[in-house]
Amino acid sequence: xDRNHLKHQVLNMRRSLFDQLExxxxxxxxxxxxxxxxxxxxxxxxxxxxxxxxxxxxxxxFVRLDDMLHxxxxxxxxxxxKKVKEACTQFGEYISAENAEGCTRAxxxxxxxxxxxxxxxxxxxxxxxxxxxxxxxxxxxxxxLHKEPSGLAxxxx
Amino acid sequence: xxxxxxSSPRNDAFPAGLRVLVVDDDxxxxxxxxxxxxxxxxxxxxxxxxSDIFFSCFCMFLVTTSGLARDALCLLREKKDGxxxxxxxxxxxxxxxxxxxxxxxxxxxxxxxMMSVDGETRRVMKGVQHGACDYLLKPIRMKELRxxxxxxxxxxxxxxxxxxxxxxxxxxxxxxxxxDESDDGYLFTGEDLTVRKRKESENKYEDRxxxxxxxxxxxxxxxxxxxxxxxxxxVNQIGFDKxxxxxxxxxxxxxxxxxxNVASHLQKYRLYLSRLQKENELKTSVGGTKHxxxxxxxxxxxxxxxxxxxxxxxxxxxxxxxxxxNSFVQNxxxxxxxxxxSVSVPITEPKRALTVDIPDPCKARSSQxxxxxxxxPLGSQVDFTAFGSTIPTQYxxxxxxxxxxxxxxxxxxxxxxxxQLPPSRSQHQIQADPIKPAxxxxxxxxxxxxxxxxxxxxxxYRSNHINHATPVGSSVDSLPVQSKNHIANPQAFDPLSTTAxxxxxQGFNLSCISDLESTQRNINCGxxxxxxxxxxDLKSRWLHGDYLAMxxxxxxxxxxxxxxxxxxxxxxxxxxxxxxxxxxxxxxxTEYSIIDQGLFIA
Numbered sequence: 001x002d003r004n005h006l007k008h009q010v011l012n013m014r015r016s017l018f019d020q021l022e023x024x025x026x027x028x029x030x031x032x033x034x035x036x037x038x039x040x041x042x043x044x045x046x047x048x049x050x051x052x053x054x055x056x057x058x059x060x061x062f063v064r065l066d067d068m069l070h071x072x073x074x075x076x077x078x079x080x081x082k083k084v085k086e087a088c089t090q091f092g093e094y095i096s097a098e099n100a101e102g103c104t105r106a107x108x109x110x111x112x113x114x115x116x117x118x119x120x121x122x123x124x125x126x127x128x129x130x131x132x133x134x135x136x137x138x139x140x141x142x143x144x145l146h147k148e149p150s151g152l153a154x155x156x157x
Numbered sequence: 158x159x160x161x162x163x164s165s166p167r168n169d170a171f172p173a174g175l176r177v178l179v180v181d182d183d184x185x186x187x188x189x190x191x192x193x194x195x196x197x198x199x200x201x202x203x204x205x206x207x208s209d210i211f212f213s214c215f216c217m218f219l220v221t222t223s224g225l226a227r228d229a230l231c232l233l234r235e236k237k238d239g240x241x242x243x244x245x246x247x248x249x250x251x252x253x254x255x256x257x258x259x260x261x262x263x264x265x266x267x268x269x270x271m272m273s274v275d276g277e278t279r280r281v282m283k284g285v286q287h288g289a290c291d292y293l294l295k296p297i298r299m300k301e302l303r304x305x306x307x308x309x310x311x312x313x314x315x316x317x318x319x320x321x322x323x324x325x326x327x328x329x330x331x332x333x334x335x336x337d338e339s340d341d342g343y344l345f346t347g348e349d350l351t352v353r354k355r356k357e358s359e360n361k362y363e364d365r366x367x368x369x370x371x372x373x374x375x376x377x378x379x380x381x382x383x384x385x386x387x388x389x390x391x392v393n394q395i396g397f398d399k400x401x402x403x404x405x406x407x408x409x410x411x412x413x414x415x416x417x418n419v420a421s422h423l424q425k426y427r428l429y430l431s432r433l434q435k436e437n438e439l440k441t442s443v444g445g446t447k448h449x450x451x452x453x454x455x456x457x458x459x460x461x462x463x464x465x466x467x468x469x470x471x472x473x474x475x476x477x478x479x480x481x482x483n484s485f486v487q488n489x490x491x492x493x494x495x496x497x498x499s500v501s502v503p504i505t506e507p508k509r510a511l512t513v514d515i516p517d518p519c520k521a522r523s524s525q526x527x528x529x530x531x532x533x534p535l536g537s538q539v540d541f542t543a544f545g546s547t548i549p550t551q552y553x554x555x556x557x558x559x560x561x562x563x564x565x566x567x568x569x570x571x572x573x574x575x576x577q578l579p580p581s582r583s584q585h586q587i588q589a590d591p592i593k594p595a596x597x598x599x600x601x602x603x604x605x606x607x608x609x610x611x612x613x614x615x616x617x618y619r620s621n622h623i624n625h626a627t628p629v630g631s632s633v634d635s636l637p638v639q640s641k642n643h644i645a646n647p648q649a650f651d652p653l654s655t656t657a658x659x660x661x662x663q664g665f666n667l668s669c670i671s672d673l674e675s676t677q678r679n680i681n682c683g684x685x686x687x688x689x690x691x692x693x694d695l696k697s698r699w700l701h702g703d704y705l706a707m708x709x710x711x712x713x714x715x716x717x718x719x720x721x722x723x724x725x726x727x728x729x730x731x732x733x734x735x736x737x738x739x740x741x742x743x744x745x746x747t748e749y750s751i752i753d754q755g756l757f758i759a
Contacts, residue, residue: 023299024192032192039185070248071183074274077296078185 006131021079037121040079047072048111055104065103066095072110083113173198175306180229180245180257181272186295190244193299202232202240227252233265234382240267241309244293247273247280255287256436259429262288263422264380268308272297287428380422387411388422 021033029035047068054065073088087110094102177199181187194201233240243261247254258269271284272293284292290308293301380388391408392400402420409419 021189024189024196029192036185036188039188043183043185067248070274074183074246074248074295075185077274078183078189080296 003134006127006134009127034125037079037125040075041118043075044072044114047075048107048114051107055100055107060098060100060103062095062098066092069095081113081117084110084117087113175199175242175309176202176240177305178202178229178232178240178243180243180249180254182246182249186246190297190302193297193302196299197303229257230260230264233261233267237265237379237381240265242268242270242305244270244272244305247271247275247284253432253436255283256429256432258284258287258289259425259432263425263429264382264385266379268312270305270308288425384411384414385422388419388426392423392426 021036024032051065051068051072054061054068069088069091073085073092076084076088087106091103091106091110094106177194179187179190179194179201181190191201229243229245233243243257245254245257249257254271254273258271261267261269268290269288270291270293271289272295273280274295276292276294281292290311291305387409388405391405394408395401395404400423402416402423405423406414406416406419
């Protein structure tokens with residue numbers, strides 16, 4: 001596996017997603033981004049569910065819907081999910097127009113974007129961990145080699 | 158560490174250690190902001206919305222009746238001069254951000270920064286009108302946060318100017334600035350007070366080594382709770398319509414207060430009241446629904462919350478940093494329910510219980526606040542019990558709210574809760590050394606409440622069981638929940654992890670690991686084959702080693718399931734992530750129970 005290619009791939013993903021979040025990582029929270037993303041998942045899953053529920057109820061409470069959307073929007077902005085956020089804006093317009101059908105469609109769009117986002121994030125983390133793994137693996141092997149002087153001696157011979 | 162252009166010499170002392178209170182209902186944002194602010198070397202305290210998100214990975218979504226913004230207020234009142242600046246979100250479930258803004262302006266005169274996703278002009282205008290000194294748009298960049306100290310600085314400078322000019326004249330009409338807050342910078346001529354305040358602020362900044370003029374003079378009219386109460390009393394006496402600053406001043410009979418102080422305060426108060434009316438209308442309709450929700454869904458964030466109060470402060474020495482000026486993040490979740498207002502708890506220090514500014518609806522709230530604030534310290538005690546340390550008498554507090562939650566009518570059970578302490582205590586200690594899996598623990602714990610048993614075994618990772626908990630049962634529940642909370646907070650994680658969890662989860666881990674391994678293998682298929690096999694090999698080796706050693710690596714698996722990776726061993730991380738992603742998609746408690754059963758040895 002081409003190491004540089006991998007690195008490049010990760011970097012590309014990074015730049016498009018978590019620019020500043022990544023920079024917040026430090027020794028105390030080496031997996032800061034993952035933590036944040038997890039938080040986001042749970043929060044957003046709940047919110048989406050709530051929104052769906054609200055749309056099902058008749059008559060639709062647009063005010064409450066607006067609040068929930070706002071929350072969701074805020075949440076998605078935290079990890080820099082631009083497309084989701086844009087979908088939310090569109091949803092918001094339908095809400096102010098009190099267009100129930102439009103809302104449903106917009107919600108579908110949001111869910112779509114959200115699904116895409118999650119897929120991307122998963123891939124990102126896999127690649128990321130993969131790369132980390134690679135590093136650790138290498139370290140592991142090196143340290144193993146160092147532990148076995150006899151092995152080395154044999155090699156030398 | 159992020160490098161901005163912010164490297165001026167002034168950067169070292171003054172802005173560093175700035176005490177920031179962050180208020181937001183979105184836990185993701187709270188975490189991000191907390192991190193960012195700490196990177197700026199500010200001291201951060203979070204008023205977080207307890208309930209839901211943190212535990213909802215495996216729990217039912219807990220709906221609570223808030224306490225968020227009230228907690229923030231509570232915190233602020235607790236620690237007068239304890240914070241330099243407040244950052245608050247505009248949209249929060251329990252209290253409007255603008256309202257919080259007003260409260261803070263009325264009572265504490267701190268600079269408040271608003272933030273929101275919504276950047277509409279009229280919103281921003283509203284913010285400024287209510288006295289916000291800044292309005293940030295989410296997503297917030299770190300650069301913006303770096304500069305928030307300017308608001309603190311500016312205020313102080315204004316105050317200095319005010320002091321100087323006022324000392325020349327008795328009563329002076331200062332020109333009104335754009336922000337409301339500067340009005341309260343009016344100074345009283347009472348020299349004693351000025352001197353005292355200067356000394357206070359000097360002491361405070363002494364160890365920060367600051368030679369800044371901003372830190373030396375902090376004399377201003379702080380509208381303390383008592384003062385404000387006098388004010389309100391006077392206003393009510395006069396009659397709201399006929400009120401005027403001079404009349405109020407006379408009635409209040411506070412020598413060092415000037416007419417200007419009162420005038421500006423009155424202005425804020427009026428604004429506040431008008432908003433309050435609107436709020437009340439909303440509240441009565443919303444409050445009703447929230448009540449039912451919380452009674453059903455376990456505001457059992459209660460047991461959670463109480464334990465949540467423990468942060469990375471040492472469990473061992475039983476200290477907690479709530480009121481201490483510690484330099485790490487304090488996650489405080491005192492929780493208040495609407496219901497609690499009905500119970501006036503004598504244990505609360507009278508001072509705290511008394512934070513009433515305003516008529517009735519708020520009274521209930523205030524007593525809740527009092528309740529909450531005293532709850533916090535008690536809540537922190539709960540944690541220690543789980544780890545076998547001594548249980549202080551206040552432990553029953555943890556029980557109390559749950560009792561209330563469970564059943565509104567049981568206000569009398571407060572007393573019962575206390576008398577039940579001894580038995581629950583011993584029981585709890587038994588549970589503190591769990592060696593067997595969940596089911597056995599619950600058998601030891603049940604105080605005759607059959608529900609607990611069944612609930613408990615399913616819901617090790619859930620908090621909805623708290624719904625049915627009796628006071629005794631609740632102590633049981635707080636055990637796992639607690640640790641969950643701890644997990645939720647990575648910083649709290651480390652000191653707590655090892656021993657107790659080891660024993661407890663041993664039963665689970667066996668099945669858990671095999672499941673995880675298989676899932677991980679599935680993922681690994683997508684990875685380049687040679688690497689994958691090598692990887693797996695190593696992982697299983699690590700895993701095996703970890704398991705045998707029963708070190709944190711193992712526990713981490715469980716913790717990941719809970720929610721938060723925290724500082725981890727690599728192998729478990731892999732395994733658990735895949736599992737976690739699965740979990741993410743499952744929000745239904747029913748599904749959880751299936752998973753639980755699948756994973757854990759019953």
